[in-house]
Amino acid sequence: MNEASLQAWATTLGIALPDAxxxxxxxxxxxxxxxxxxxxxxxxxxxxDCDEARA
Known part of the structure; x- marks a missing residue:
């Protein structure tokens, strides 16, 4: 994820993400x-105790 995308994602979550x-x-x-x-x-x-494999 590039820095611009990361900053935009954080903003949509209401997180202040410093550049550092x-x-x-x-x-x-x-x-x-x-x-x-x-x-x-x-x-x-x-x-x-289970005969069936998990899906």
Whole structure:
């Protein structure tokens, strides 16, 4: 997410985001996005008492 988009997004949420924090917030969002993608592709272990696989 570029800095202008990040600033616009923060404004729509009512968050005052100082320019000095833009890089750190962008890095945090990138890390969160990468983690979410890893969780999305991680296999779900079957529950011990469940015969059906999770969807």
């Amino acid at each position: 924090l833009l890089g750190d917030v962008a890095a945090l969002l990138d890390t969160m996005h990468a983690s979410a993608q890893q969780l999305d592709v991680a296999p779900d272990p079957a529950e011990p």
